[in-house]
Amino acid sequence: MATSEPDIKTIGELRASGHELRDVKAEIRANLLTRLRSGDRTFDGIVGFDDTVVPALERALLAGHDVVLLGERGQGKTRLMRTLVTLLDEWTPVIDGSPLGEHPYAPLTRASRAMIEEHGDELPIAWRHRDERYTEKLATPDTSVGDLIGDIDPVKLAEGHSLGDPETIHYGLLPRSNRGIFGINELPDLAERIQVGLFNVLEERDLQVRGYNLRLPLDVLVVASANPEDYTNRGRIITPLKDRFGAEIRTHYLEDLDDEVALIAQEAELVAAVPRHLIEVTARLAYEMRGSNQIDQRSGVSARFAIAAAEGAAASALRRAALTGEVQPVARVGDLPEILPTLLGKVEFEMGEEGREDEVLWHLLRVAVADTFRDRLATIDLAAFVDHFAEGGVVETGALVPAADLLEQMGSVHGLAAVLSGLGVEEDTVSPGQAAAAIEFVLEGLYLTRRLSKDEVDGRAVYGT
Structure with a gap:
């Protein structure tokens, strides 16, 4: 002052x-x-x-x-x-x-x-x-x-x-x-x-x-x-x-993931809650891009890319809340693919990748999600989540599926408390949006590690076995 x-x-x-x-x-x-x-x-x-x-x-x-x-x-x-x-x-x-x-x-x-x-x-x-x-x-x-x-x-x-x-x-x-x-x-x-x-x-x-x-x-x-x-x-x-x-x-790009996460949290102007595991995904995405031979590394990948990704995910959650009546909007991992195309202008691709820019980013995003999933939840027993689909059940989610609908589809599932703890969410402060964000992250992680299947239907993700 x-x-x-x-x-x-x-x-x-x-x-x-x-x-x-x-x-x-x-x-x-x-x-x-x-x-x-x-x-x-x-x-x-x-x-x-x-x-x-x-x-x-x-x-x-x-x-x-x-x-x-x-x-x-x-x-x-x-x-x-x-x-x-x-x-x-x-x-x-x-x-x-x-x-x-x-x-x-x-x-x-x-x-x-x-x-x-x-x-x-x-x-x-x-x-x-x-x-x-x-x-x-x-x-x-x-x-x-x-x-x-x-x-x-x-x-x-x-x-x-x-x-x-x-x-x-x-x-x-x-x-x-x-x-x-x-x-x-x-x-x-x-x-x-x-x-x-x-x-x-x-x-x-x-x-x-x-x-x-x-x-x-x-x-x-x-x-x-x-x-x-x-x-x-x-x-x-x-x-x-x-x-x-x-x-x-x-100068140099940040060499430690925690520093990248701290920078995004410090700089991003978030209009809705973005869980830490999702900020980690955006940070890992930037790391993956900086190591990809499909991205022009002479141009670099600005920290502004990850910051804008976190802000875009928050905006997607706020839009979902406005359209569905959610009271506490919370960003979910399914919001990220929706906003990646808007970030293409921040990245220079190698000459041979012309026309494949979206595909390259989506692949790197999947890698970032899978790595975060393994890092955060590798030691947690997720068998109950897989068992939920054992008899042919499905769970449908997407950018306009409210948290209440996702939670209703999953019902009571053993191990959710451990997942929330692994993602750094305190049990006595869990909101429906945070629980839905955790469940969607688990489902996407299980899909990427080949323990669940996923179909894309009209912009929605349908998980099953």
Whole structure:
């Protein structure tokens, strides 16, 4: 929770308070060291990088390096960039009205120096919260030098300034990030001639705009994200620019299933209950896709795929509740095949799989369900579920079959309590939707392990022996 800004209004009061100027990288270093010494998490909301990416990034920040985060799509690069702002001081003083957010002790422009001379200790100051000190630009091929660095402002020329007057410059996003963090997403998409414009900013910290050579010692941390050059055809980071970044840090997809599940639970905006075993299925599906030779692994499989799958399953449950009158919608494993076609745009397939995309995803989904079934319920006796079908009985389920109908078809079955326990559902909190979700998961698992049969009829699944 943000605290209120300090009650200091002039540069004289600021000096009297004992405030000392630290540059942005020193600020980050000091606050990072405080967190490390206290044992607090460095980056809240970042999952699965504790032993890999986070230590490398901590070392880069302690060294005062500008950073490139290199990795495939959906690996949390942007989230990591935005989290860096939490390492800044909560409030920092700036010269009131300064477009560059200049610190009162370190004016950059001629106008700010003139204000200090005019007002002296009465120079008015304002306070900027750290959330306002992060600027982000998505690099696109049409990004101009004016967007990033600056350009001549015709309005100021019309007001009477001469063409040689530095005050005619309209500063771009990067100098306006002074005293903060500037993030560039998808840096290779920036045209090479525009990348050249960043050379002086990263090394000498000065600006060149339309023949002006402005010595502006910008105080800024630059962090960029990029996809590996070995698969993107959109561009590259030119070698001299790469050399000016102090650190290049590789991100990666999560290596632990529990981390993937935790990420989905953290990021997914669920409109209905999604049981943990179903979230595990979506996580395993993403894992299976990342290891499949039918998926283009150079493009990768974003974590957003599994997140969207969980959200889609929740939406399917909510739709079922609206159409059938269920009070507590709970997603079931049968909801996933319904939403897979809507996720095809998130995946790149190998050339030979054209026309087979749905088939590939459904196969990988079955593998994910079977693996989750074995992992969760392998030690539980499910004979009673199989016996239910011994005399030719069937159970029909589907995306529009309400939980009450499914439970009525199954009736009382021995072993359901053990199944619910194995799926992490507490017995005293079991709802009809949760029980139905558990039963459908068992039936699908028994089918995939060849202990039951299943027929697809008009979008419904009919289980039997």
